[in-house]
Amino acid sequence: MRQALFVLDLDRCTGCAACVVACNNENEVAAENGWRRIHTFNEQRLATAPVFHFTLACNHCVEPACLHNCPANAYTKDASSGAVLLDQDLCMGCRYCTWVCPYEAPTFNPEAGVMEKCTFCHHRLQEDRVPACTTACPTDALRFERHGDPAAVDRAGFPETGLLPAIRIEGSRRQIAPSMTAAPVAVNVASPPQPVGWKGLANEWSLWIFTSVATLVVAWFASGVAQGVAVDLPVFAAAGLLAMGISALHLGRITRVWRAVLNIRRSWVSREVVLFSAFFTGACFATRIEMPLWLLWSIAALGFASMFAMDMVYRVPGQPVLTIPHSAMAMLSIAFYIGILTANPVLLWPTGVLKLVLYLARRDRPTPGGSLLAPIRIGVGLLPALTLAATGEIAVVAALVGAVIGELIDRAEFYASLRFLTPGRQIDHDVVQHEGLAQMGLGPGA
């Protein structure tokens, strides 16, 4: 494998965006869907920090997270250049690559229903020409090398999650702010943290419904096995099929949903889909065919495994918000549900209390409504179940209905507060660090 490389000189880059325009021109990309973007460090021009720019498209990583994690195997890595290429005919538009790529390289094209991204100007490389963005740079800040040796990048503002991005970042002069004669000294510059809204949930509502129903379905079956009671097939099957059907609605190309199972070797999405489908099929058969207990438990184990895979889907390196552990994570929820369904204090106490602690510990309640929902989530979702554990003097159905309401709220907040690493978030984080260091007299701007 030969690996080409972008070289970016932070001293020379002025953030002019000629590379962005050149990319749009060359690849005939619509401006709003651009493959290359400028990410400015310290855009608010805090006096203690330097201002510099990362122009980033795809970094054609040696360990491309998009490729490894694509459930549909739509990505390949070109052997002659190391270019990470997306085959739009294979992409089902699940957008999972946008979660795992910290550089915002893949962008979703709503018209085509699939992703698109920088190709390293693969067509130009084949003609022995360099990428258009590097040709266009008026200051020679962005360059291209045919053979490179990608290494970890240690730069304030640059997301580094171990993917070996094929970009070398040069320049050091602009790591300190210029001395200024009139910059305000004692103004509180730290911008208040942006409140978490519900946009994340609006984007992922179909996954909210799928995960909420799937946890119930797995818990229902497992409780049945534990108690020697078979689940009711029509209701069980309807719930499972509906959940899976709704989950497919988030795809840009729903007819390619079958491709979701193709990358079981590396993708937690594929594993989740395969495991849940296997569990669901087995569970449905179990209602009609007499099975030994070990087989029933094996099917339940597939369900547990699918829930583990579900949690792992949301664990993405570098994300600023914890998804494991989270009070609405799937593994915890099924254990909690099984505790209720089997009225088992040994399961209920630890899971219920852990959920309560994790929920209370979380600070970023979505607005509006987060503060109103919290008492419901606890009062209706957790207290009846814990009462059941403590006294047994509450109907299982009542505890279950309350728990479902509570879990729906919690899982909704999970999606609302879902955050993945992006250059913008890395910059926001590091600018504040820069500022903090400087104020303590330790930073370069001091």
Add this chain to the structure above:
Amino acid sequence: MRVEVEDGRLRAIESHPANLATPEGVCLKGLSYIERVSAKDRILHPLQRTSAGDFERITWDAALDRITAELIAARDRHGPRSVFFYSGSGTKGLLNEVSTEFWRLFGGCTTTYGDLCWPAGLEASRLTLGDNKHNAPWDLVNARLIIFWGKNPAENNIHQMRFVEEAIDRGARVIVIDPRRTQSAEGAELLVQIRPGTDGALALGIAHHLVARRTVDEAFIREHVHGYEDFTSMVRAYPPDRVAEITDVPVEVIGHLADLFGSTAPASICAGFGMQRYTNSAQTMRSLIALLAITGNLGKPGAGWIYANLQSDIFSSVREPLALYPPDDDDDPIRVSISTALLGPRMLEQRDPELRVAWVERGNPVTQNPQTTKILEAFRALDFRVVVDQFLTDTAREADIVLPAKTMFEQTDVIGAYWHPYIQIKAKLIVPPGEVRPETEIFWELAQRLGLDADGVAAHIPAPSDEAVEAWLERRLEPFPEISLNRLRQGPVLAPGTQEVAWSDGVYPTPSGKIELLSEEAAERWGAEVLPTYGPNTERPAEGQAEAFPLHLLTPNTKNRIHSQFGNLPTIRGLEPDTSCEMSPADAADRGIADGDRVRVFNDRGSVEITVRFDNSLRPGCVVVHNGWWLAEGGGINLLSAARETDMGHGAAFHDNAVEVERAV
């Protein structure tokens, strides 16, 4: 630049390797021409205003017939000078001369003098040095001290940055003098955030030190400088504490700058255009050049006054700034009576005849000239308006007839430049889209309809064909044997006689033949002091005092646009989605304004409502709104600027602009 065309469409734009000033890449505006040429909102057909106030498509015949009738009516009833011809700098090229020739054949017209852009600096340079030229762009790598004085090349002269970076690699030191922390300041060791409009005082304060410490170049002064003795007596009046008070630059920083000037050579001052848009700015620019003169930083590699390089302007019989001035007498049929800085009021004041008809091309005066309200009033007072443009700008929206304009790829022309010294061709590469016709064709058609003198038309206006245009250009190039269209097609040509190091011959075409720190002409022509003294500009909010309008409004350019052009393109809009007012959090806190608030920026001339964006490094007391956003886009910052000239050169003092900001309710 080199352009790749595929199936009659622009496919790619790259830099031309033979232009040594721009070896790496084209700026984003140039690249965006691919989008611009085929933009959805480009005007492709003549348009006529309807009674409802919007525009409908009409045929060329209908448009030209109506224009012909209106021109004849105005000429017959009020005389040809009742027709106002306004042209901006939106498209450059020799063929622009055809417009003036047309109006001369028409019998005359009224037109403007002066310039919005840079004439105060041009005049300061001409008075001091005799002409406007500077070292070739690539010579800047030889500088050891580079002062960006009111200039932001990282945004507005991006190709200079390559040479700046190389100079830094070779050990040059960079200082930026600007109230704003611009992108250019990021590579500098020091940003001197001076009080706007006081740069002249700072220069004199530095000169005071240099003279007092005798760290001047006495040999150079003896040979090349006129008026040094008077200058030294004058700068005694600018001791550091007084200068610090005027400029708000700390005394020790003034001393530091003087140390640098006295000890670091060669030094170049790259001066910005914004700094010379004040009512005291030609004097400012003269005092800046004086610093270079007394330290011997002219006529040498790496040294110089990098302001305007008109060495490629070999075609004008009189170069700018003289070409911008009104004639001394009024015997030409073309009446040059309207200062473009005073466009609105002067249009309204014209008598014998009053203005009845306006023809606007290559410009968008409603957005870009000072004091928009007056300009709108003046345009709306006319009987009939024609605007030639590529897009429905604020000015085009005021027109009765809008005619589509070409882009640079749709008619062959020849251009010079004002930074690098090359003559270049803009070859016709594509057929104009839709029904677009180049201005020369429009004028040729009108000349036929108006029955203008056929010999005159044949001599001055090319017929509508590529061959006629090329023949016209070849005739224009005849005096220059080095240059022909065929030679230019091979690549850029250095203008004949170009000095890579300006003034290296020591010839300064001033009255004394020397660099004139003392200029009698400054006094005779402009009534200014013969020496470059400092005087306060007109609108000067005294900081910390209760005043109606206590903030300086700066309206600089951005990298994303050239004035009011390009902002309508989706790519550019993606880079800069809306217009905003940059403000120091300190000033915002005083007014109860939070980051992202909608605010009203206003003074007694007008007001705009706009979103605030905090700039934590902006000099308090200044607010910044980039110019160029159309009224139709929620912009129109020239609603606030005053129709007012600079002290010399008939420029526009845009930055003499005191305002207040309050939260919008």
